[in-house]
Amino acid sequence: MKVERFETDYAGKKVIVEYGRLAHQADASVTVQMGETMVLATATMSDSARPGMDFFPLMVDYEERYSAVGKIKGPRFLKREGRPSNEAVLTGRMIDRGIRPLFPDGLRNEVQVIIMPLSVDGENKPDIVGMIAATIALEISSIPFDGPITGCRIGMVNGEYIINPTAEELEFSELNLMVMGDSKRITMVDCDARELDDDSMLEAFRIAMKSMDPMIKFVKKIKKKVGKEKIPHDQLKWRASFTEEDVKIMEMIKKSAKKQLDKYLFSTPKGSKGERKRIIHELEDRLIEEMKDKLKTKDRSAEEAEMYLRD
Known part of the structure; x- marks a missing residue:
């Protein structure tokens, strides 16, 4: 080759x-x-x-x-x-x-x-x-x-941002920000910082995405x-492990979940991780209640439908 x-x-x-x-x-x-x-x-x-x-x-x-x-x-x-x-x-x-x-x-x-x-x-x-x-x-x-995406590290020494700092520069850096993504989206963030303010962190993200x-x-x-x-x-046939009923149910769940997520989670900023987690659990319970009646059949009770959905 x-x-x-x-x-x-x-x-x-x-x-x-x-x-x-x-x-x-x-x-x-x-x-x-x-x-x-x-x-x-x-x-x-x-x-x-x-x-x-x-x-x-x-x-x-x-x-x-x-x-x-x-x-x-x-x-x-x-x-x-x-x-x-x-x-x-x-x-x-x-x-x-x-x-x-x-x-x-x-x-x-x-x-x-x-x-x-x-x-x-x-x-x-x-x-x-x-x-x-x-x-x-x-x-x-x-x-x-x-x-495509790529990776970038942002450091800060004496108030100056450094793109992909060396190991020696990292020893004195107030910031060690790892980012994966491109100029328009971020797919991964990992950060170690010494109490930087919000504006400094936002600027670090801007520099990372631009670089x-x-x-x-x-x-x-x-x-x-x-x-x-x-x-x-x-050609991948990745749904071979699912039955036709599984695929149909997943599409129904996605459609309903998107509406509820947009309404209850993404419509307004939610303060803390705990609050967002609580809302997600509530949406999950609400979605199961909504879907289990639709899945109830002669051979499947509402309780069995709920177990199926939670699995």
Whole structure:
């Protein structure tokens, strides 16, 4: 396979993307390099939906390797990698949260996104490079995905915002904001800040969204050159695990739920997380009461219909 190389500038840092060098059996794989930090990301999807699956089986695995920093794990006879660190688990979860909303509703095929740092220079953090790599791999794969998106970190030192700060700059930063999305939408936020005011946080989001726009254009350029054609939705047969009745009921529930959510939750701002949670539970109970009478038949009592809906 011919190796394709792409280069761009991301907030003053050179980013190198290579396609076709590693993991040829994956649906799509890329290496992304920022400084001397390089990360490999692969994306694969099963050929068919798993029978009986009623959720989207996405697995995002961020795999740290001691070899990435030039170390060999363990004593002479124990060379295996140990359990993932807390940082590795949290990085995997951040990437999962960022990409999960962009897969088609109802997808039941298993999707795996594996991110592995190959080298870490101690200056450029591998988590942000991993976010970029994972989103590019998904975008150029045949897996249905509503991208492109990318990742960005915003720091603040002495009142000045820094895009994708180094590890040293982060030590003195009042802000460590991780964002995934594009110039118009945000799909993931993770933040550690030292009591910044609302206006400062809003400005950080604006800077993040604006800074991601050139990278989005870069990803589109890569996709145009090496991207695969996306699998049409109707070929995936992702509703095979549902009966016709299940599909019909889900459509009824969606239609009714949207009206109630718009009326009771989205019409006016709700103050706290607890208040929003309470409203959602009330809407759930109201929706079940409304739907269980419609689902009651000769062979299904109202109580059985309620159990079916709650499942």
